[in-house]
Amino acid sequence: MSTRLNNKKGAPKLKKVLTLLFASTLLVGCGHDSHSSKEDKSKHESSKKEDSQSKEESKSKGSEDKDKEYDTSEHETYKKKPSGTFKGDKLETKDYIVTIKDKEIIHDKDKDRDVVAFKFEVKNKSGKSNLNASFAWIESFNILQDSKDTENKLSPSYISFRDGKYAEWDKHQRDNIKKGGTAKGIETYELQGKDDVFIVGKDNNNYDKDLGRTKVKLKDLHKSSFSPREELEKSIDKELEKEDEIQDKKDHHKSQKKDDDDKDKAVTDA
Structure with a gap:
């Protein structure tokens, strides 16, 4: 009878201890989750930063390759090489x-x-x-x-x-x-x-x-x-002279042919 009463008195204490242990476990778990969340967030931000840096480096490299065709002035403006x-x-x-x-x-x-x-x-x-x-x-x-x-x-x-x-x-x-x-x-x-x-x-x-x-x-x-x-007039005069020479040659040829024909006719008539 005495033992059962002692057990009943100890039960609330045990329950209290178990409750405290459970609460402590929850707090540790929450703390761990919070810490993990912070680590994940940090890793994510670090990854984003690395991706951004990689893109910037790639962009910078492409720009450098393109700028090989350009000269940089003292005002840092880009101009093509001389033509x-x-x-x-x-x-x-x-x-x-x-x-x-x-x-x-x-x-x-x-x-x-x-x-x-x-x-x-x-x-x-x-x-x-x-x-x-x-x-x-x-x-x-x-x-x-x-x-x-x-x-x-x-x-x-x-x-x-x-x-x-x-x-x-x-x-x-x-x-x-x-x-x-x-x-x-x-x-x-x-x-x-x-x-x-x-x-x-x-x-x-x-x-x-x-x-x-x-x-x-x-x-x-x-x-x-x-x-x-004046040069145009001279050129026109030269062209006219050439045409006159050509016409004179044609006239001379016709005249010569007529004389030859007349001679042939005179011989035939005789």
Whole structure:
């Protein structure tokens, strides 16, 4: 009887101990879960960071490969490599070479103006289609003239050189050039004074830069006069003379034939 009473008294204590043990187990388990959750979250964030870094490195590498074709300026802006080179009287690109053969001042008598003329040759290196001497020149050069306050960009001035002493430079300058072929050309610019002129090689990949420049001292250039109208009249006169010569030969042939026929008839009648 005494033992049973003692057991009944000890039961609540045991229950209390078991309850505390169970609660302790729950707390440990929760703590473990919380710790695991934090570790998983940390691992996930670390993985995301590594993926992001990997993508950035890949992107950076691709950018570096692409930038091999570019120069980096001091302002860290990317610009393409120069489109060619210009030294002395020769400008060269991957497609063609322009060589300036002569420079002179021409007085255009018809319009009473002075122009600076450039005679040149263009070689088609690559076989570029639709390339002619006139196009290559315009693509390659700007012509500037010095003045007190500014450098003035000169505009091309059209003069017909179809006839006369410059005809050989004009004849094929608008014809397409074959691969490895060469064609002549001539371009003129109306002068705005007596100050020196600069030939500026264009960099068609970087429009705020140039490939170089050559100074042309006008006082050192040969000077001549030219009249497209007079040359055209001379050309027409020559053509008329040729036609007259041809007609004279035809008339002479007819006259000779008539004389021969008359002689033959006289012999027959006799």
